[in-house]
Amino acid sequence: MSTVKSFRVLPGFNLTLGYTLGYLSLLILIPLSAVFLKTAELGWDEFVAVVTAPQVVATYKLSFGASLLAAAINAVFGLMLAWALVRYSFPGKKIVDALVDLPFALPTAVAGIALTALYAKNGWLGQYLEPLGIKVAFTPLGVLVALVFIGLPFVVRTVQPILEDLDTELEEAAASLGAQRWQTFRHVILPILLPALLTGFALAFARAVGEYGSVIFIAGNLPYVSEITPLMIITKLEQYDYRGATAIASVMLLFSFALLLIINGLQAWTAKRTGRDR
Amino acid sequence: MTPKLKQSLRRSVVVLSLFAAGSAFAQSTILNVSYDVSRELYKEINPAFSAAWKKQGGADITVNQSHGGSSKQAGAVIGGLEADVITMNQSPDIDILVERGGLVAADWRKQFPHDATPYTTTSVFLVRKGNPKNIKDWNDLTRAGLQVIVPNPKTSGNGRYTYLAAWGYALEKTGSEAGAKDFVSKLFANVPVLDGGGRGATTTFTQRDVGDVLVTFENEAILIAQELGSSKFDIVYPSLSIDAAAPVAVVQKVAAKRGSQKVAKAYLDFLYTPVAQEIIARHDFRPRDPAVLKKHAAKYPAIRTFTVEQKLGGWAAVQKAHFADGALYDQILAKK
Numbered sequence: 001m002s003t004v005k006s007f008r009v010l011p012g013f014n015l016t017l018g019y020t021l022g023y024l025s026l027l028i029l030i031p032l033s034a035v036f037l038k039t040a041e042l043g044w045d046e047f048v049a050v051v052t053a054p055q056v057v058a059t060y061k062l063s064f065g066a067s068l069l070a071a072a073i074n075a076v077f078g079l080m081l082a083w084a085l086v087r088y089s090f091p092g093k094k095i096v097d098a099l100v101d102l103p104f105a106l107p108t109a110v111a112g113i114a115l116t117a118l119y120a121k122n123g124w125l126g127q128y129l130e131p132l133g134i135k136v137a138f139t140p141l142g143v144l145v146a147l148v149f150i151g152l153p154f155v156v157r158t159v160q161p162i163l164e165d166l167d168t169e170l171e172e173a174a175a176s177l178g179a180q181r182w183q184t185f186r187h188v189i190l191p192i193l194l195p196a197l198l199t200g201f202a203l204a205f206a207r208a209v210g211e212y213g214s215v216i217f218i219a220g221n222l223p224y225v226s227e228i229t230p231l232m233i234i235t236k237l238e239q240y241d242y243r244g245a246t247a248i249a250s251v252m253l254l255f256s257f258a259l260l261l262i263i264n265g266l267q268a269w270t271a272k273r274t275g276r277d278r
Numbered sequence: 279m280t281p282k283l284k285q286s287l288r289r290s291v292v293v294l295s296l297f298a299a300g301s302a303f304a305q306s307t308i309l310n311v312s313y314d315v316s317r318e319l320y321k322e323i324n325p326a327f328s329a330a331w332k333k334q335g336g337a338d339i340t341v342n343q344s345h346g347g348s349s350k351q352a353g354a355v356i357g358g359l360e361a362d363v364i365t366m367n368q369s370p371d372i373d374i375l376v377e378r379g380g381l382v383a384a385d386w387r388k389q390f391p392h393d394a395t396p397y398t399t400t401s402v403f404l405v406r407k408g409n410p411k412n413i414k415d416w417n418d419l420t421r422a423g424l425q426v427i428v429p430n431p432k433t434s435g436n437g438r439y440t441y442l443a444a445w446g447y448a449l450e451k452t453g454s455e456a457g458a459k460d461f462v463s464k465l466f467a468n469v470p471v472l473d474g475g476g477r478g479a480t481t482t483f484t485q486r487d488v489g490d491v492l493v494t495f496e497n498e499a500i501l502i503a504q505e506l507g508s509s510k511f512d513i514v515y516p517s518l519s520i521d522a523a524a525p526v527a528v529v530q531k532v533a534a535k536r537g538s539q540k541v542a543k544a545y546l547d548f549l550y551t552p553v554a555q556e557i558i559a560r561h562d563f564r565p566r567d568p569a570v571l572k573k574h575a576a577k578y579p580a581i582r583t584f585t586v587e588q589k590l591g592g593w594a595a596v597q598k599a600h601f602a603d604g605a606l607y608d609q610i611l612a613k614k
Contacts, residue, residue, distance in 0.1 A: 050603070053604070055611070055612070113481075116486065120485075121487060122486065137486070138471045138488070220470065220471040221473065222469075222470075222471070224611070224612070231474075234474075237350075237353070238349040238432065240352075240353070240374055240378075
């Protein structure tokens with residue numbers, strides 16, 4: 001039997017593939033498999049009991065629900081922000097541009113404390129919101145606010161470069177062919193931006209699901225109401241229940257992985273449809 | 279290998295082995311792994327011990343300290359952090375070192391006086407100035423419409439003691455487990471925020487202005503009153519509370535390996551001396567030494583307390599009956 005070697009223009013395929021796999025294993029696969037190995041110390045029945053306990057299930061709903069919602073909000077407003085930063089020039093633009101990255105750099109605990117101070121009933125914003133019946137700090141709404149805050153840079157920074165590359169001539173051409181503004185946006189601009197927007201959405205979502213530091217201060221952490229899944233994991237760890245903690249972590253990982261796969265698939269599909277796939 | 283490289287390699291090996299030898303023979307440092315709130319206390323105790331140890335004819339000794347959430351700290355010692363002694367705020371965090379890897383001797387409670395607890399504190403109430411809601415005792419905390427701030431019993435020793443203190447009070451009042459469960463359910467129905475630790479609960483109550491009463495350790499309450507001015511808060515002592523004694527132990531396995539048993543034991547013995555007890559009293563913990571306690575009587579009013587062993591059958595039983603998954607605490611929160 002003879003194997004047919006496919007010819008590649010670039011040399012060093014085996015080397016780079018080997019390197020990629022080795023590096024990925026060392027950095028990601030081995031630590032993650034440790035999580036599953038520790039989980040495997042639980043029997044199947046025990047595992048199911050831990051990860052489907054009503055209190056834990058309530059946290060899945062909040063964690064994944066709030067993360068998806070936060071990522072969606074960021075997709076809309078992050079796009080607007082990126083648009084303003086790319087298309088218009090205004091005084092202080094450079095500063096605004098730099099501000100976008102701050103949620104990246106700020107230690108999350110600081111963000112959490114700042115947001116809580118702002119939205120508590122004696123805070124700058126909270127004192128006006130509470131009389132209107134809007135409670136933010138120590139409610140699920142607070143969780144959402146924190147997740148929107150930390151996720152914003154992901155969308156802006158992924159969409160921005162694509163917008164910068166986008167020729168205004170395309171829009172002019174559309175306009176000269178009689179397209180309305182909305183039509184230009186819907187049929188010309190959005191399809192080009194969509195893959196990047198989805199990437200930003202996925203990144204913001206992934207970050208939000210795993211977020212602990214900022215949320216914990218503003219959530220109130222009431223069981224069945226405002227507990228996030230990472231708190232459940234910490235709770236188990238505090239009680240030396242390492243296996244229970246990794247069990248919940250592995251459910252979270254699988255769930256996130258599935259969602260990210262779907263989003264990536266969606267992205268590939270839209271890229272192909274708009275002919276940007278190589 | 280070039281001769282030059284060989285030479286420099288040899289030199290570094292010599293230097294490294296010198297370091298290794300130094301740490302094996304002189305053991306001029308010991309490590310005290312402790313919980314979060316004791317940071318300031320041990321900062322003052324450690325130099326005092328070094329001085330006392332030298333006076334007794336010992337060698338120069340430096341005590342290093344490591345602080346963090348108590349369960350995390352115990353976890354770090356299980357994971358290999360080389361602690362010679364461990365000083366915690368609840369016994370389960372030392373018992374776990376007996377269970378996992380036999381790092382601490384099973385009879386650690388017998389090795390030092392007062393069940394190896396050189397000082398204690400208790401759960402008290404902190405209310406807003408003038409006590410506008412007229413909160414006097416535990417039964418006031420179950421009143422409808424009142425907001426009680428408590429740290430999460432699942433993640434903090436402080437919260438766990440509060441929960442148990444309320445349970446003990448209700449057990450005495452109602453005389454039954456069912457009555458106690460009902461009482462504590464009502465109390466926790468009044469909790470609007472569960473912070474991860476004692477300090478977080480303090481922030482929620484004092485800075486965010488949430489809640490009518492904060493239940494926390496006496497040392498934390500005294501500290502708040504000092505730091506934030508007693509013009510804003512009052513401390514209220516309930517009719518009965520829990521004895522939240524802080525346990526200490528030598529980490530036998532590590533001490534044996536490092537040859538530090540003697541100094542580690544001397545360090546923990548030192549905590550019971552009048553000098554250390556005085557420092558302890560100044561840091562808002564209740565000292566064991568009757569003379570020192572008497573001297574600070576104004577700060578520490580008499581309060582009737584019970585221990586987990588007396589009323590609740592010990593920590594192992596409490597863990598199983600109350601805090602395990604699906605046990606009483608989980609049931610109480612599910613009812614809410």
